[in-house]
Amino acid sequence: MAFVDLHLHSRFSDGTYGPEELVAQARRHELAAIALTDHDSVEGCPGTARACAAAEIEFVTGTELTAEQDGNELHILGYCIDTQNARLLTQIARFQAVRQNRIREMVARLNQLKVPLSAEAVFALANCRAPGRPHVARALVEAGLCASLDEAFERFLKKNRPAWVPKFKMSGEEALELVHQAGGVAVLAHPGLNRMDEVIPRLVEAGLDGIECFHTKHSTATTEHYLQMADRFHLLVTGGSDCHGLSKGKPLIGTVKVPYQHLEKLKARAAEIKQLIVTRVDS
Numbered sequence: 001m002a003f004v005d006l007h008l009h010s011r012f013s014d015g016t017y018g019p020e021e022l023v024a025q026a027r028r029h030e031l032a033a034i035a036l037t038d039h040d041s042v043e044g045c046p047g048t049a050r051a052c053a054a055a056e057i058e059f060v061t062g063t064e065l066t067a068e069q070d071g072n073e074l075h076i077l078g079y080c081i082d083t084q085n086a087r088l089l090t091q092i093a094r095f096q097a098v099r100q101n102r103i104r105e106m107v108a109r110l111n112q113l114k115v116p117l118s119a120e121a122v123f124a125l126a127n128c129r130a131p132g133r134p135h136v137a138r139a140l141v142e143a144g145l146c147a148s149l150d151e152a153f154e155r156f157l158k159k160n161r162p163a164w165v166p167k168f169k170m171s172g173e174e175a176l177e178l179v180h181q182a183g184g185v186a187v188l189a190h191p192g193l194n195r196m197d198e199v200i201p202r203l204v205e206a207g208l209d210g211i212e213c214f215h216t217k218h219s220t221a222t223t224e225h226y227l228q229m230a231d232r233f234h235l236l237v238t239g240g241s242d243c244h245g246l247s248k249g250k251p252l253i254g255t256v257k258v259p260y261q262h263l264e265k266l267k268a269r270a271a272e273i274k275q276l277i278v279t280r281v282d283s
C-alpha cells in the first residue's frame with residue numbers, strides 16, 4: 001500500500017527543513033508522494049519538485065493560506081496550484097508584507113514590555129519571506145529571553161497575550177477563489193483544531209473541494225467525524241502530518257499515513273478545475 005503526506009512546511013515558511021532534507025525524510029518514511037504547503041508561500045515548490053524527481057517521489061504543489069470567517073481563523077490548503085499564477089503571486093506578496101509588518105509590531109510590543117528583542121534578529125533567524133510567530137518564539141529562546149518556545153507563546157505570543165498582534169486575513173471565500181483561479185484544489189485544513197464545523201456548509205457553498213480529515217492533532221474520533229462530514233458534503237478527503245521540521249518539537253513527517261487513493265481523487269479534481277479555467281478563457 002502506498003502512502004502520502006500532503007501537509008508539510010519547509011524553511012520557506014516556519015519549518016526548519018530545506019527541500020533536500022524534507023525529501024530525504026519523505027524517502028526514509030517510504031512516502032509515495034508529498035505536498036509542500038508553506039504558509040503564504042510557494043517559493044519552496046521548485047526546489048522540492050527537483051529533489052522529489054531525483055528521489056522518485058511524486059510532488060504536489062501547494063500552499064496554506066490564512067483566512068478568516070466570522071472572526072475565526074481558518075487555514076485553506078491549495079493543491080496542484082500553478083505556482084507561476086500572477087494573481088496568486090501578487091496576493092502572496094501582499095500577505096508576506098503583512099506578516100513582516102506584524103513581526104515589527106510584535107517586537108515593538110515586546111520592547112514596550114522591556115523585552116530587548118530586535119526585529120532584525122527575528123528576520124535573520126526566519127530567513128524567509130513569510131515569517132510568523134514561531135520565528136519570534138525561537139528568537140526569544142535563542143536570545144535567552146524565554147526558556148522555551150512554550151513559554152514564549154504562553155507569556156507573550158498566544159492570542160490575547162501582551163505581544164500578540166491580530167493579523168489581516170482574507171475571507172474563506174476569497175481564499176477558495178484565489179486557489180481555484182490558480183488551477184488548484186481548495187481544502188479546509190485541520191478543522192478539528194479550529195472547531196468551527198458551522199462554517200463548513202458555507203465554504204462548501206463557496207466551492208470548497210475537500211477537508212483534511214487526517215492530521216497529527218486529530219484524534220481517531222475527530223478523524224471519523226470529518227470523514228463522515230466529507231461523505232455528507234461530497235468532499236475530497238486529504239491528510240498530512242503538518243510537519244514543521246524541528247521548529248515545533250520533533251519532526252512529524254511520516255506520523256500520519258494517508259492512503260494514495262485520496263491523492264488520486266484530488267488530482268482528478270484538479271484536472272476538472274483546470275479544464276473549467278480553459279473553457280472559461282476560450283468562451
Ligand SMILES: [Zn+2]
Pocket residue numbers: 064075189190
Ligand atoms: Zn494550519
Ligand SMILES: [Zn+2]
Pocket residue numbers: 007009037064242
Ligand atoms: Zn500547516
